[in-house]
Amino acid sequence: MKLDVLAIAVHPDDVExxxxxxxxxxxxxxxxxxxxxxxxGELGTRGTPELRAEEAARAAAILQLDxxxxxxxxxxxxxxxxxxxxxxxxxxxxYRPEIVLANSLEDRHPDHGRAGHLISESCFLSGLRKVxxxxxxxxxxxxxxxxxxxxxxxxxxxxxxxxYDISPVxxxxxxxxxxxxxxxxxxxxxxxxxxxxxxxxxxxNAVIGRHQMxxxxxGVPYAEGFITEKMIGxxxxxxxxxxxx
Numbered sequence: 489m490k491l492d493v494l495a496i497a498v499h500p501d502d503v504e505x506x507x508x509x510x511x512x513x514x515x516x517x518x519x520x521x522x523x524x525x526x527x528x529g530e531l532g533t534r535g536t537p538e539l540r541a542e543e544a545a546r547a548a549a550i551l552q553l554d555x556x557x558x559x560x561x562x563x564x565x566x567x568x569x570x571x572x573x574x575x576x577x578x579x580x581x582x583y584r585p586e587i588v589l590a591n592s593l594e595d596r597h598p599d600h601g602r603a604g605h606l607i608s609e610s611c612f613l614s615g616l617r618k619v620x621x622x623x624x625x626x627x628x629x630x631x632x633x634x635x636x637x638x639x640x641x642x643x644x645x646x647x648x649x650x651x652y653d654i655s656p657v658x659x660x661x662x663x664x665x666x667x668x669x670x671x672x673x674x675x676x677x678x679x680x681x682x683x684x685x686x687x688x689x690x691x692x693n694a695v696i697g698r699h700q701m702x703x704x705x706x707g708v709p710y711a712e713g714f715i716t717e718k719m720i721g722x723x724x725x726x727x728x729x730x731x732x733x
Contacts, residue, residue, distance in 0.1 A: 489583060490583065490585075491521065491522045491555070492520045492586050493520075493585060493588075494522050494588050494634075495507050495588075495589040495590075495640075496523075496525075496526065496589070497525055498563075498600060498602075499525065499529040499599065500529050500541070500558075501540075501544075503589070504665045506591075506641065508547075508661040508664045508665070509652070509711075510640075510652045510712050510714075511553070513656070513657055520554045522553055522583060525559070526559050526603060527558075528560065531564045533682055533684050534670045543667050543670065543671070544667075547664040547668065550667060559575055559576065566606070568605050577613055580611060580634070581614055581632045582623060582629070585634050586635050587638065588607065588611055588638070589714075590604055590611075591604040592644070595644050596643040596644050597642075597643065604639055608717065612633065615632065619631070638716050639716070641698075641714065648705075650713075651712065653711050653729055654699070655711075658699065658710040665695070672692060673687055699711060
């Protein structure tokens with residue numbers, strides 16, 4: 489299945505927090521969208537890998553994804569090395585996305601930055617003919633390099649290179665985040681587990697505030713911010729969103 493936009497994340501729920509609005513907007517624009525989770529988030533303080541998978545499936549339905557896949561890498565212990573790069577390259581060549589949305593290159597959680605570099609480097613290597621990989625049936629895969637890799641901004645603030653107006657779908661984005669009842673504040677999750685940095689009401693309030701701040705930069709209610717390692721070119725000034733003065 490060829491995708492237009494593939495969001496890759498080290499943990500289930502990273503995409504929902506970082507770029508779910510962009511995926512929803514691209515879906516509204518007729519694009520094929522997907523999510524590739526690198527790990528099952530099995531080191532999370534709350535919940536279980538099985539529950540996390542159920543939550544990810546609920547979020548996928550809310551986001552109307554064409555596909556959601558999980559590579560089953562070891563949470564916390566994966567590395568940006570040849571073994572993991574080849575595993576990810578196989579998935580990139582399988583889905584052949586035009587655009588990849590990736591973890592931040594540096595963040596509070598060390599997995600995020602390590603994954604951001606793993607994704608960026610794997611997207612480049614995936615375009616090299618002499619890097620050989622095979623699909624699930626043992627057939628050689630064609631090389632493929634996404635046109636762009638954009639890194640969504642996660643916990644630590646970074647000045648975005650551009651922001652994407654997600655105002656029409658922001659409430660749906662919040663629904664996808666709240667699908668993870670074990671991870672974020674939820675009145676229905678009754679397990680006797682420790683409170684964490686992300687399970688408080690204040691954390692969700694901060695997420696909303698961050699998106700309002702990015703939206704304010706271009707005069708819209710809500711936006712998501714991205715960092716690009718590659719220069720962006722345009723052919724149409726009409727696609728630019730201008731903040732009212």
